[in-house]
Amino acid sequence: MEHIDEAMIQLSALFTASPDGVIIQDVEGNIQRLNPAALALLELTSEEECKSMPFQQLMDRYQPRDAQLYPAYDDSLSTIIGHKPASSASKHSAILTLPSHNAICVDITSTPLSDNQQQLLGVLHLFHDMSALYQSKLESQRANKAIFTLIKAISHIHESIYAASPEEDVLHTPSMDVIGQQLTDLISQLLKTPAVLLVSFKRTPEQKLHYIAISGLPDKQVQIRKQASGHYPLSEFLQPEEIAQLERQQIVCVERANQRSPFSITSTASTRFMWIPLVIQNQVAGVLIIGRIDPCTEEEMALIKAVATLTTLLTECVKLFARFKDPRLEGIVLKETNAIINEFLNLASHEFRTPLTVTMGNIQLALRRLEKLRSEMAGQSEELSRGIERVLNPLEYASQSTRVHERMIGNIIDDSRLQAHKLELHVSRADLRQLVAEVVRTYQRRHPDRQIELEIDPLAEPIEVMVDANRVKQVTHIYLTNAIQFSPEGQPITVKVREGEKDACVYVHDNGPGIAPEDQKLIWERFYRAKGTALQNELDLSLGLSLYLCKELIQLHHGEVGVKSNPGQGETFWFMLPLSPTSSS
Structure with a gap:
């Protein structure tokens, strides 16, 4: 262990002063050093207590486990194969149970240690305490669940409206x-x-x-x-x-x-x-x-x-609607009520900051349909118009301090409908080039500092597909959002639309960090998030639904999704749709 001792002399100041826990194991998997932060974090009395103990044995004391948001503890770096630890760093998160019976959430980064001749000396494990953030996010998750349950209840108002x-x-x-x-x-x-x-x-x-x-x-x-x-x-x-x-x-x-x-x-x-x-x-x-x-x-x-x-x-x-049972008005009221409910569900949260504020904001947006109802009912029922006015006035006041959000609850609602097999498509003939171009132009206006390029021939014939236009735009939105989020600001994002013999394909390419081969199939699974992504490190609660929804929506159109990527070389997400019978013929 002479080499490790020499390396530790050089790093002793940083090792001792680090606010994160550090544990160093040798090539045999045995613990050689623990810094003061590691001792405090793991409630150990002294370094001698576990020196020369197998690292895995120490971890087993703390019963590392999955805690809803995290993958199970992965001890691949501490597993010795031919007395040689893994040669690349890995990061995982775990919930550890302390001797005091309290639980902590930690990010564990495991990095191989090598000498000047690149000979492996052991593994350095860095423990970063994420407990406070983890608990905060768990509270947000519980609030999200509660607010979604509330939204589902609101969506059934029409069942007892009369x-x-x-x-x-x-x-x-x-x-x-x-x-x-x-x-x-x-x-x-x-x-x-x-x-x-x-x-x-x-x-x-x-x-x-x-x-x-x-x-x-x-x-x-x-x-x-x-x-x-x-x-x-x-x-x-x-x-x-x-x-x-x-x-x-x-x-x-x-x-x-x-x-x-x-x-x-x-x-x-x-x-x-x-x-x-x-x-x-x-x-x-x-x-x-x-x-x-x-x-x-x-x-x-x-x-x-x-x-x-x-x-x-x-x-x-x-109660406003329940009071009006005139057969001449009931059809209009029920139609507009359903429109209000649908708009409320479709205009749900994007960033989901304060759940109740979001709900109020979305109700305000949905109830704008009442203004249309008021104009249609003008001259038919003055009492109804006054009632609508009473509802609109406080909503308009509340809307001044709220923002419109879309993504998070929208994903959850779509997922709920998919699980219940109730998600409907409204299919019509559309030009795929035009649909994609509309989304790209939106992102170009929204992100003027980003280089977003669209490669299509404006003089080419339309690429006709039979699709739900809004759902195809939704998939394109998700692809572009991911590209902007995970690629460097100075690098271009390229969108292409290509027509084949029987299919048309949309490609979104960026120069991000790339996706590991083992993750490329898994990223389309429900609730899956690749290890090491920024989302996981920040304990993001977007629930890993976006790409899963893309896959499900495109498959409902009898199409396919996929990704081409190599680590460090960016990624190209694509989806393919069948051409309409007229186009393919």
Whole structure:
């Protein structure tokens, strides 16, 4: 081990001061050195504790495992084949269980060590602690799942849009039973709160409470409250001054010791309860009751208010349509409702920053269809026009502070439809050259600093294909997005369209790092992400759906997808579509 000792003398300062854990093994796979950061990270008392121990034996102590976002631990570099470790670096991520029973997430980069004669001396393992970012991304993943469940619930509004609901209960409708539960689940996950209750008021002097949805309480307590819906007035829960504050549309915060209730509240860890008014037509129609252990931050308070706004806007929209049952109007209303739902789903998140903000923004965009409905109904129903106006006004105000997003939820929704075999294509004859050119021009305008070249003959005959034009554009968008994301800024991106005897092919080439041969087939699989990509290193939660969707969409068109790449030589993604019968003949 003389060579390793000499190398360590030269690197001792960096080795000792590195904030990342470093473990060095010899060619036999035995540990020779650990730096202080490695000892602290792995909760070891001293370097002598595991010196000369096989590296794999040490790792086995920590039960390395997959944790949803990561591949399973790969010990290929520490496996000795003929007493010679692998000759190239590798990177993998793992969840390790510490002696304290806490879990950490680490990126492990394993690099061969060689002397001046390129003789292998051992392997250096660099441990980078990713635990904080990992936990943050897990929270985002849970929020994404919750918001998608909510969206699916909203997509079924039309199934009960004409269901009757008692007029004295402004907030409660059959649709809101489903949507309300998703809302309370979403708040519970986002705010990590012990209890969330969505409650409506009966339009009676007593203001009796009706429980729409409850999250966080034991099933027995939920059942007791729902069975008691409509039995207890607001005065059983709040003091007169608190009721007056709520009627002034102000949030009421009650300490646990002062919270009145005909029900037991021992089943929740909440130390205080927030009563957030839900205002419809300038009247308090219900409340969100949120149990808290710690006071809300400013950001959390904004989120709570946004949930309340979302709840009332959805309720206004559903009840607005439910009130009009005129056979002459029902067809128009149902048609426009379905258009609203479809637009809401298609204009879903692109970057998915704050889930609730995205949802509100997309509802605003979808409900623009109401303006069209208002113009079509002009002169037929003045009351409907006024109702639409009441919905549009707060949405237009909310839209000033929101952005339009498309990709992430769009991918999830498409995937959900694919899994349920419900994704439909709207096929018509189209010129493939023109479809691709439209997408390329969009990216040229969007990225003026990038060199995006389109190689087609503008005077050539159209390449006619029978396709869903929007889906073909979607695949081209994904190819170009990947090319821009993974290729150097100064390098050109080239798009070509070529016509064959029976097929036409679109190629998107960039000068990125290339794709390893073992990954080239796997990248088309659902949720797969190649090791070592920027997306994985950043713990990106785009769920690895983009290329999978490309493959599925093109195969629905009876076409094929593929990639040609060598590491360090860029990559060319392509898709092939059959020519229309007229073109091929």
